[in-house]
Amino acid sequence: MKISEYFRTSLFRKVFSVSSIISIALIYFLGSNLYNRISDGIIEEKISAAISEGEAAIQYADYRFLIGSLNNNTNYKTIVDEIVKSTNVSAKASGREIALLSTSGKRVAGIPSRSTSNFLEPSSIPRELRKLVIGDDEIHWQRTNLQYFNGESVAGVAVGHRIDIKPVGRYEMYVLFDFASQQQTIDLIGRSMWGTGLLLMALIMVIASVVLRQVIKPVRYAAEVAEQLSSGDLLKRMQVKGSDEVARLGTAFNNMADTLAKQITRLENLSRLQQRFVSDVSHELRTPLTTIRMASDLIYAAREGFDPTIARSAELLLSQIDRFEELLTDLLEVGRFDAQVATLSLSRIDITKLVNRCVEDLAMDAKQRDVKIRIDAPQEVLLIDGDSRRIERIMRNLLGNAIDHAEGNPVDLTIKDSQSAVSIAVRDYGVGIATHHLERVFDRFWRADPSRSRIRGGTGLGLSIAREDANLHGGEIQLWSELGAGSQFVLTLPLTQDQPIIEVPIGELPTY
Incomplete structure (x- = not known):
C-alpha cells in the first residue's frame, strides 16, 4: 500500500499524523530555542567572570614587574616563571592558563619570547586579539580554542592586556579560561531537555490518540451505518446518546435516513407500478394488435385494386403497425429485464x-x-x-x-x-x-x-x-x-x- 493511500483511507491516521508532526516541530523549536538561550547564558556568565579574573591576574603580574623594576638585581625570568607557572595544572583542573608573549618576538634578559603554562601552544591566541592588545592599553577578550602540544583542544576564552616591563620591553599577557565545566553543564541540560521532550511528545501522542478515537468513533460509526444504508439496509440507524454535537449529528443522520427510506420506498412502489402498467398494457395490446395485423395484411395484399390514395394509405398502415409491434416487443423485453426473468438461450x-x-x-x-x-x-x-x-x-x-x-x-x-x-x-x-x-x-x-x-x-x-x-x-x-x-x-x-x-x-x- 502506498503511503498516500495509507493516510487517505483513515481520518484517524491523517489527523493523528498531522497533530504529531506539529507537536514534534513545536516542541523541537521551543526546546532548541530554550537550550540555545540557556547555553548562551552559561557561556556569557563564564566569559564575564573570566574577564574579571583575567583582569585581576594581569594587574597582579603588572604589579610584580613594577616592583621588580625598582631593584636593579631583579631576575625577571624568575618573575616570569612564577607568573606563568602559578597555574601548575591544566586548564581543566585549574580553570585557566597563562601566556606571556614578547611583542618584539625576541628573547631579552633571559626571558623567552613565548612563555606558556602546561605546554599550551602560543597559536591558541588569535591574531585578531593580539592586534587589539598591541594597539591600545585596554583589556580585550575573544573566544578561542585552547590547544596543547599533545593535540588536545578545549573551547574557551582568552583575556589579554599589554604589559610594559621598563628595563626589558613590551609584552602581552593573556589569561585563557576553558569552558569544560560549563560544557558539561550544558550537555547535562541538553540531555535532560531531550528526555523531557521525548516524554512530552509521547504523552501528547497518547492524549491525541485517546481524544481522536473518542471524536472519530461516532464519525466512523456513522460511515458504517451509511454504508449499510447504501447497501440496502434501510432500517439501520445510529445510536444517539446525550445531547452534545455528536448526538445532534446522530439525530440529524437518523432523520435523514428516515426521509431517504420513505422516498426510496415511494419510488420503488412507483417503479413497480410503472413496470406492472407497462407489462399489462403490452400484453393487453398484443391481442388486438394481432387482429389489426391480420386485417392490414389483407388490405395490403389487395392494394392493387384500390384507388392510388387508398393503396398508399394501406402501405403506411402496415409500416406504422410494424413500428408499433417493434415498440411493443421492446416494452415486453424491458418488462422481463425489470422483473429479472430474462434468460439466455446459449x-x-x-x-x-x-x-x-x-x-x-x-x-x-x-x-x-x-x-x-x-x-x-x-x-x-x-x-x-x-x-x-x-x-x-x-x-x-x-x-x-x-x-x-x-x-x-x-x-x-x-x-x-x-x-x-x-x-x-x-x-x-x-x-x-x-x-x-x-x-x-x-x-x-x-x-x-x-x-x-x-x-x-x-x-x-x-x-x-x-x-x-x-x-x-x-x-x-x-x-x-x-x-x-x-x-x-x-x-x-x-x-x-x-x-x-x-x-x-x-x-x-x-x-x-
Whole structure:
C-alpha cells in the first residue's frame, strides 16, 4: 500500500499524523530555542567572570614587574616563571592558563619570547586579539580554542592586556579560561531537555490518540451505518446518546435516513407500478394488435385494386403497425429485464458469421444513406457461447445507429479476440455526441436529438436493451464520442460463460 493511500483511507491516521508532526516541530523549536538561550547564558556568565579574573591576574603580574623594576638585581625570568607557572595544572583542573608573549618576538634578559603554562601552544591566541592588545592599553577578550602540544583542544576564552616591563620591553599577557565545566553543564541540560521532550511528545501522542478515537468513533460509526444504508439496509440507524454535537449529528443522520427510506420506498412502489402498467398494457395490446395485423395484411395484399390514395394509405398502415409491434416487443423485453426473468438461450456461435449477417441485413439501409460499411475481422472461425438472438439484436442496434448518424461517412466494424473475450467495435465518423450527454446514452427513451430520432424512427429503448443483453452475457458496452468526430461503441463478450473477461481486446478509445 502506498503511503498516500495509507493516510487517505483513515481520518484517524491523517489527523493523528498531522497533530504529531506539529507537536514534534513545536516542541523541537521551543526546546532548541530554550537550550540555545540557556547555553548562551552559561557561556556569557563564564566569559564575564573570566574577564574579571583575567583582569585581576594581569594587574597582579603588572604589579610584580613594577616592583621588580625598582631593584636593579631583579631576575625577571624568575618573575616570569612564577607568573606563568602559578597555574601548575591544566586548564581543566585549574580553570585557566597563562601566556606571556614578547611583542618584539625576541628573547631579552633571559626571558623567552613565548612563555606558556602546561605546554599550551602560543597559536591558541588569535591574531585578531593580539592586534587589539598591541594597539591600545585596554583589556580585550575573544573566544578561542585552547590547544596543547599533545593535540588536545578545549573551547574557551582568552583575556589579554599589554604589559610594559621598563628595563626589558613590551609584552602581552593573556589569561585563557576553558569552558569544560560549563560544557558539561550544558550537555547535562541538553540531555535532560531531550528526555523531557521525548516524554512530552509521547504523552501528547497518547492524549491525541485517546481524544481522536473518542471524536472519530461516532464519525466512523456513522460511515458504517451509511454504508449499510447504501447497501440496502434501510432500517439501520445510529445510536444517539446525550445531547452534545455528536448526538445532534446522530439525530440529524437518523432523520435523514428516515426521509431517504420513505422516498426510496415511494419510488420503488412507483417503479413497480410503472413496470406492472407497462407489462399489462403490452400484453393487453398484443391481442388486438394481432387482429389489426391480420386485417392490414389483407388490405395490403389487395392494394392493387384500390384507388392510388387508398393503396398508399394501406402501405403506411402496415409500416406504422410494424413500428408499433417493434415498440411493443421492446416494452415486453424491458418488462422481463425489470422483473429479472430474462434468460439466455446459449449455443456455440460463429461471431464473425453473425456480424456479417447483420451487415447484409442492413446493407440496403446503408446504401440508401450512402454509407459504406468496412469490416476488419479475422479469417478464422471465432466461436463463443451466447444467445444468438440477443447478440444479433445488439449488433443490429449498434450498426443501425451508426448508419443513421454517419452523415454519409463510412462505418468501420472491427472484430478482435483475446484469450478470454471478443470485442466488436462499431465506429462512425458522423456528428458525435456531446460530452454532457454521454452518461445518458443508455437511458430508456432518451434521445440526443429528439426531432431527428422521430424522423428516422426508433423507440429510444434500443441501447438500453443492448446494454442489458450484454450484461446478461457477462459482457459490457463501452462508448466513446466527440462532437464532429463521430462515435465508437465497443461490445465485449466472454468466450465462454464460465470464464470471466480478463483482457479486453478493444478499448473504448478509437485508434484512428
